Amino acid sequence: MYHNILKHAARFFTGMLLGLTLLLPATSPLNAQESVNPDINRHYQDPDFERWQSTFERPGREVYDRRHAIVDALELEPGIRIADVGAGTGLFTRLFAKQVGDTGKVYAVDIAENFVENVLRTSREQGLNHVEGVVNDQKSTRLPEQSVDWVFLSDTYHHFEYPGDMLASIHRALRPGGKLAIIDFRKQPGRSSSWVMSHVRANKDQVIDEVTDAGFELERDLPLLEENYFLIFQRR
Numbered sequence: 001m002y003h004n005i006l007k008h009a010a011r012f013f014t015g016m017l018l019g020l021t022l023l024l025p026a027t028s029p030l031n032a033q034e035s036v037n038p039d040i041n042r043h044y045q046d047p048d049f050e051r052w053q054s055t056f057e058r059p060g061r062e063v064y065d066r067r068h069a070i071v072d073a074l075e076l077e078p079g080i081r082i083a084d085v086g087a088g089t090g091l092f093t094r095l096f097a098k099q100v101g102d103t104g105k106v107y108a109v110d111i112a113e114n115f116v117e118n119v120l121r122t123s124r125e126q127g128l129n130h131v132e133g134v135v136n137d138q139k140s141t142r143l144p145e146q147s148v149d150w151v152f153l154s155d156t157y158h159h160f161e162y163p164g165d166m167l168a169s170i171h172r173a174l175r176p177g178g179k180l181a182i183i184d185f186r187k188q189p190g191r192s193s194s195w196v197m198s199h200v201r202a203n204k205d206q207v208i209d210e211v212t213d214a215g216f217e218l219e220r221d222l223p224l225l226e227e228n229y230f231l232i233f234q235r236r
């Protein structure tokens with residue numbers, strides 16, 4: 001009798017495990033069929049460039065205050081090709097363009113056409129003619145395969161509605177051995193603001209897991225920022 005009970009219990013737990021295994025890929029953000037956060041980009045439907053420039057490029061915003069240290073930490077060589085995905089108002093695009101010089105190339109990639117047009121305008125005004133604009137969609141960077149050495153995301157990963165599709169597209173766009181830099185808000189109960197806690201989907205460890213699962217290896221975790229983490233991955 002004990003033997004039968006044990007047999008049934010073993011079958012029950014095996015069934016449960018199998019069910020959970022089948023369920024996991026469907027619920028992981030990397031395989032999500034639905035947007036993981038359908039509302040997160042509502043402000044960027046038809047954004048007012050000047051308004052957002054005074055939000056993104058203002059003293060007091062950590063990535064703005066530390067922008068030169070951030071660019072220096074990447075050690076970008078002249079002549080390389082880098083994509084600023086989620087370029088916004090071009091805070092980093094223009095700095096990268098100065099760094100890589102006109103033998104290099106910077107792609108300003110954003111879902112908001114108005115941002116891309118104005119990033120191109122402000123870049124041209126500074127003589128930065130090697131900036132190219134790309135209006136993408138939520139599931140693709142729309143960059144050609146193996147077209148870039150670096151992809152940079154500042155305050156953008158948590159805006160990805162389909163992180164799995166975007167990471168796959170970034171992986172395809174990078175040359176083998178290419179690098180992916182991610183700066184995003186730390187999400188730590190008791191430390192982060194209530195706005196960050198509700199606005200940002202995943203914490204640093206979850207992001208590392210998602211990016212690693214998408215074919216990248218964590219290379220550096222730079223201790224440069226306080227409100228944000230700053231990670232560098234290499235394309236496997």
Ligand SMILES: C[S@@+](CC[C@H](N)C(=O)[O-])C[C@H]1O[C@@H](n2cnc3c(N)ncnc32)[C@H](O)[C@@H]1O
Nearest residue numbers: 044056086087088091110111138154155156159
């Ligand atoms: C908070 S802003 C950050 C802008 C800029 N990187 C910065 O740090 O100043 C996020 C940007 O990501 C863009 N965005 C959201 N989802 C995106 C996606 N899947 N691909 C490219 N850009 C995206 C938004 O339009 C917005 O410009």
